[in-house]
Each structure stands twice: as structure tokens, then as C-alpha cells.
Amino acid sequence: MNYLSDGLVWLNDPLNWINPGGLLDRLREHLVICAWAVLMGCLVGWPLGIWLGHRGKGGGPVVVLANLTLAIPTLALLTILPLTPLGFGQLPVVVALTVFAVPPLLANAYTGVREVDPGIRDAARGMGLSGGQLLRQVELPLAVPYLAAGLRTAAVQVVATAALAAFVNGGGLGQVISAGFGIGMSNGGGGQIVAGGLVVAALALTVEAVLAGVQWLVTPRGLRTRARPGASTVV
Amino acid sequence: MLAVPADARPGNPWFSWTYVHENADTILEKLAFHAGLTARAVLIALVVAVPLAVVAYWWRPLTAPILALSSVLYTIPSLALLALVAPAVGTTRDLSVLIALVLYALLVLVRNTLAGLVQVPGPVRDAAAGMGYGRLSRLWRIELPLALPALLTGLRLATVSTVALVTIGAMIGNGGLGDLILGGFNHNFYRAEIITGTVLCVVLALLLDLLLAGLGWLLTPWTRGRRS
Numbered sequence: 001m002n003y004l005s006d007g008l009v010w011l012n013d014p015l016n017w018i019n020p021g022g023l024l025d026r027l028r029e030h031l032v033i034c035a036w037a038v039l040m041g042c043l044v045g046w047p048l049g050i051w052l053g054h055r056g057k058g059g060g061p062v063v064v065l066a067n068l069t070l071a072i073p074t075l076a077l078l079t080i081l082p083l084t085p086l087g088f089g090q091l092p093v094v095v096a097l098t099v100f101a102v103p104p105l106l107a108n109a110y111t112g113v114r115e116v117d118p119g120i121r122d123a124a125r126g127m128g129l130s131g132g133q134l135l136r137q138v139e140l141p142l143a144v145p146y147l148a149a150g151l152r153t154a155a156v157q158v159v160a161t162a163a164l165a166a167f168v169n170g171g172g173l174g175q176v177i178s179a180g181f182g183i184g185m186s187n188g189g190g191g192q193i194v195a196g197g198l199v200v201a202a203l204a205l206t207v208e209a210v211l212a213g214v215q216w217l218v219t220p221r222g223l224r225t226r227a228r229p230g231a232s233t234v235v
Numbered sequence: 236m237l238a239v240p241a242d243a244r245p246g247n248p249w250f251s252w253t254y255v256h257e258n259a260d261t262i263l264e265k266l267a268f269h270a271g272l273t274a275r276a277v278l279i280a281l282v283v284a285v286p287l288a289v290v291a292y293w294w295r296p297l298t299a300p301i302l303a304l305s306s307v308l309y310t311i312p313s314l315a316l317l318a319l320v321a322p323a324v325g326t327t328r329d330l331s332v333l334i335a336l337v338l339y340a341l342l343v344l345v346r347n348t349l350a351g352l353v354q355v356p357g358p359v360r361d362a363a364a365g366m367g368y369g370r371l372s373r374l375w376r377i378e379l380p381l382a383l384p385a386l387l388t389g390l391r392l393a394t395v396s397t398v399a400l401v402t403i404g405a406m407i408g409n410g411g412l413g414d415l416i417l418g419g420f421n422h423n424f425y426r427a428e429i430i431t432g433t434v435l436c437v438v439l440a441l442l443l444d445l446l447l448a449g450l451g452w453l454l455t456p457w458t459r460g461r462r463s
């Protein structure tokens with residue numbers, strides 16, 4: 001409890017928020033990195049997942065392969081990418097986070113399009129819709145709840161994982177925690193570590209709550225009682 | 236931002252047998268620590284999770300709160316959790332890492348075990364009750380075996396993600412193979428050390444996953460015919 005109150009004291013000092021490299025700076029970095037990673041994840045995961053689902057073949061192995069990325073430690077990817085031609089800075093961090101955003105986006109998009117009732121699909125064909133029209137007018141609207149669920153899982157995962165970027169000086173809120181460990185427990189680092197932990201956890205929970213609301217809004221009324229497909233993972 | 240590595244030339248290969256050979260002792264020690272910490276975390280989580288899932292299953296009003304709590308806790312980033320646990324427990328021991336690991340594995344296991352128990356068909360439960368099974372013997376002889384596939388899925392998921400999560404402990408110098416990964420990064424970007432740690436991590440995760448898959452195959456003979 002002592003450390004917890006140290007953390008609250010640290011959070012109550014305005015200087016810790018507005019200093020260069022303070023909480024506000026780190027929060028902005030964190031959000032920018034996450035936004036790029038989720039955006040790139042959507043650009044890769046959604047078209048691929050939707051196409052595989054529409055095609056109906058060959059999606060299984062891709063989804064399994066995407067889930068295998070769970071076994072790769074985030075730390076490893078964050079450490080390895082800067083040593084490749086990507087170089088240092090925020091680019092490798094964004095790429096690493098994109099790798100973690102793609103599996104839930106891909107898997108949910110694939111399942112969403114795949115789960116469309118074959119009867120509905122046949123009816124649309126019978127009405128003379130072409131493959132492209134079927135996708136745009138029938139399959140995609142019905143897959144929206146799944147797409148939203150995938151986005152939520154991916155976004156929360158990215159926000160949580162982005163804290164690890166601090167290991168390689170990639171910026172973000174994890175840097176506050178990492179700096180705290182750098183100072184050391186006995187030199188007052190403990191309070192800063194706890195404060196950083198609280199802020200990162202609060203941000204993750206906020207993002208989760210906001211996106212859960214968005215997901216509820218975009219889900220058609222008739223589908224709202226259904227459980228959210230896909231499970232979230234945090235590494 | 237860090238400086239570009241000065242020795243990013245052929246002198247710093249990604250794979251190096253010389254490195255592995257010369258540091259075999261350290262690598263094996265880290266690997267053993269990693270595997271041991273994973274095993275301890277998953278076993279403790281299993282021992283706590285199954286009774287908790289049974290409690291949530293028997294007292295239905297508790298189901299929703301327990302599931303909601305577990306998914307909320309699960310969104311808390313691992314680094315944040317470690318940051319909250321480590322100052323209270325101390326950073327010199329591996330206990331802080333262990334607590335964080337157990338919490339994550341626990342959530343996955345409770346969720347999956349409960350899902351497995353809930354999907355036991357009503358008629359099966361009624362038949363068991365009709366045959367005179369009490370609540371406890373019904374749980375032990377019928378419901379838990381039927382929930383076993385779901386439990387094992389959760390166990391595999393928990394194990395694989397725990398292997399990956401152990402590396403976060405490198406933050407406080409108790410990360411097993413994560414120490415190699417972060418160590419290589421700090422030792423002037425020594426690529427062979429990073430890759431060795433990473434590859435061993437992935438191999439360990441896959442081996443444990445296969446082991447559990449095999450265990451599941453042995454424990455649930457009745458599902459074999461239905462595999463596609």
C-alpha cells in the first residue's frame with residue numbers, strides 16, 4: 001500500500017504531467033503509435049480476411065498461422081525489427097505492433113464473412129447479384145459486428161502491447177515505468193513505476209470501454225444479444 | 236531514440252553457432268528458468284482456476300461477474316501489471332513475475348473451464364441426476380470430463396502466452412530467455428544472442444503446446460472419432 005500511495009503522490013505532481021517527456025508527451029506518443037499500428041493492421045487484415053472469407057477456401061491455415069504469432073514474444077519482435085533495415089525510432093515499433101494487430105482483425109473478418117447464412121447467399125445469387133455485389137451489399141453489412149469485434153480486440157491489444165515499446169526506447173507510456181525501474185526502487189522509482197502502471201492500465205480499460213460502446217452502436221439491433229466473437233489476448 | 240549500431244557489419248551475424256557453443260551454460264540456465272517459471276505459473280493457475288470455475292458454475296449469479304472481472308483484468312497490460320506488483324513484492328525475486336503470470340493464465344483458464352462446464356447439455360445433466368448422481372459426483376464423473384476439451388484448449392492457450400509473457404520479466408532481470416533478448420539488445424545489439432533467445436522461446440512454446448495436445452489426445456479418447 002505504501003507504494004500505491006507513492007504512486008498517487010507522483011500522479012498528483014503537475015510537473016510529472018507537463019514536463020518534457022512527462023505523462024502527456026508519453027500519452028500522445030502512445031496514442032500516435034497505436035493509431036498507426038491499428039490503421040496498418042486494418043489495411044492488411046481486413047482485405048485479406050474478407051477476401052478469404054468471400055472465397056471460402058484456404059482461410060483456415062492462414063488464420064491458424066496468424067494465431068501462431070501468439071508464441072512470438074513481443075519483446076523479441078520489438079528488439080529484432082530495429083536491427084533490420086527499418087532502423088530505429090517509431091517505425092519498427094509500429095511495424096511490430098501491426099504484426100500483433102493483424103491476427104484478430106484477419107480472423108474476425110474471415111469468420112464474419114464466412115458465417116453469413118448460405119441461404120442468404122443463395123437468395124442474393126438468385127436475385128442476380130454478381131460476386132462483387134454479393135460481397136458489398138450482403139456479406140459486408142452482415143459481417144460488421146465481427147469487424148467491430150476484431151477492431152476492438154486488436155486496438156486493446158495494441159494499446160496494451162505498446163507499453164513494451166519502452167524496452168527499446170520506442171516511446172509511449174511504458175517509458176514512464178521503464179524509467180522508474182531505471183531509477184531503482186530505493187531512489188523513489190517505486191512511486192513512478194506504480195503511477196506508470198496505473199496510467200497504462202487506465203488507458204487500456206478506457207479504450208476497451210469506448211470501443212465496446214462503438215461496437216454496440218454499429219451492431220444491428222437484432223444481433224445485439226449475441227456474444228462477442230473472438231477472444232482478446234494481451235501480451 | 237538510439238544510435239544506429241556501429242557494428243552492424245558482417246561481424247555481427249544473426250545466427251552464430253560459436254555464440255551458442257561458448258555460452259551453452261548460460262543459455263541452458265535461462266531456458267531451464269524459463270520453462271520452470273512457465274510450468275509453475277500454469278500449474279498454480281490451474282489449481283486455482285478449476286475450483287473457481289466450478290464455484291461460478293454452481294452459483295449462476297456469480298457467473299457473469301466472474302467472467303466480466305476476468306475480461307476486464309485481462310485488458311490490463313502485462314507491463315502495467317508487473318509495475319503494480321513488482322514494487323510491492325520486490326524486484327530481486329522471481330515472485331513478482333510469477334504473480335503477474337499466474338494472474339494472466341488464471342483468467343484464460345477460468346473462462347475456458349467455465350465455458351466447457353456451461354455447454355454440458357441439459358439432458359446429460361438430467362440423465363446423470365436421474366441415475367442418482369449427487370452434485371459432486373456428477374461434477375467429477377460427468378461434467379468435468381465433458382468440459383475437459385475446453386479446459387485443455389484454455390491450458391494450451393495459457394501455456395503458449397505464458398512462455399511469451401515470461402520475457403517481460405527481463406525488465407527486472409528475471410525474464411529467462413527474455414534476459415537473452417534484452418541482453419543482446421543492450422550488449423551493443425548482439426544479434427546472435429537476441430535470435431537465440433527468440434528461437435528458443437518459440438520452440439519452447441511449440442513443444443509445450445504439442446505436449447499438451449498429446450496429453451489431451453490421451454485424456455479424451457471419446458473425441459477422437461469425431462475429429463475431422
